[in-house]
Amino acid sequence: MLRALWSAATGMYAQQLRVDTLANNLANVNTVGFKKMRVDFQDLFYQTVAPAGARTTSQSETTTGIQIGMGTRPVATQKIFLQGEYESTENPLDMVIEGAGFFQVTMPDGTIAYTRAGDFKKNADGMLVTSDGYYLEPSIVIPENASEVHVGSDGTISVRAGGEIQTIGTMELARFVNPAGLMNIGRNLFVATAASGDAIVGTPGTEGFGTLAQGVLEMSNVKVVEEMVNMITAQRAYEINSKVIKTADDMIALANNMVR
């Protein structure tokens, strides 16, 4: 009896975690470069009350045993790196990666973080920075007298300065063997972990890397309808688990009432 209580409690906890994740996905429905997450579950251990194949007589044996499971547990929050929708902004400093790869960002402590959000800005020194003011790696400085910025699909950045076009730098991208192993640190940034492996740095458009496009942003890959449907099922699953707790409690009360 108590097993049912605890199994249902694990079910409620699992659904709670799922709603937390869905809520974060929905909150980031308009976050540039956001990648949605999904919680994956596993069944917990089984208590084998009677093993399959136990002898019932010298000639016969049971065909199936009795196994009672102990509920569920969350095992991973899987990041889904599907391409988000494109939004044309016509802002020359907005960039999008079509395909695999991440922009590299130098954090204030000197380490490198990775992002899919290409909404870059120019700071007072003419350097390309993220919305938080972190420098791009390798750093790109736009000259003061530049009038037009052009980003090529291979990451070449050129400007028109003093009537002639000059190349001022090249964007580099990083990719990972296992991007799902990256760790979210907020602010649209990811950092490498032992699970993701080390970053492989390369030029956009070369093998394994996506190409760049200018004046376009990659939006969140959250689909509202999908998340809403997931939220409805999570809420109902939470409810049904709470009903199990209520029923198990009723049964315990009945057993307690046997003694008059």
Added chain:
Amino acid sequence: MLQGIKFAADAMVAAAQAQDVTANNIANTDTAGFRKETPVFRSFSSILQDTLRQDAPRVKGGVVLDATVTDRTQGRVVATENPWDVALVGEGYFAVETPSGIRYTRNGSFGLNRNMALVTQDGHPVLGQRGPIVLPERGDVSISADGVIHVDGAEWDRFAVVAAGEGGGFIKEGLNLYRYDGAGEPLPSSAEVLSGHLEMSTVNPIQEIVAMIAHLRGFESAQRAVQLQDITLNKAVNEIGKIA
């Protein structure tokens, strides 16, 4: 003493165990690849007949939970667009390598680790035809319905998908894993492999809620039966023998 009071208590125990099975099913409504358990009851007299044959005194009554049967119907397959989510359509299991030996799973929520090996959520390598499936650093990967993994159009490896042989079966170990129980090795399966999809749990919440109500009411009836027989005994012990 009345034998019925024992039988009614048996029924309470069986209903409570069945409720545990139902609770586990309900807790796993969102576990990918989960196969629900069905409790099967058996009357006590039939067990006694099995063991003691005809020459024994026949006791009519009582019930026990005889088995939990793993339901092998196909779970709902949903599109996830994640290339390493792989669903099995038809009877079969993926083989994975765990520290305690080869285990089997229907949860195809796989991923690549830093060594380009295909692994489960717990990091157990997924097995192909030549041991763990390891992919090359580069190349376009696609998976066809027969379980073949193609890299740049050429056959690279094939998922080891197996089904139970004659007299064998898969036993749940938890954490989405099954152990094979039977003589020899499980046989190759012809289940279809669908990339970008996951097989969801086979638990149907409506069926489980109905089962839960049935177990509760069965438990309740058995409890009433215990009480009624207690009243009868009370009468027999305290009233019939009462000396005016």
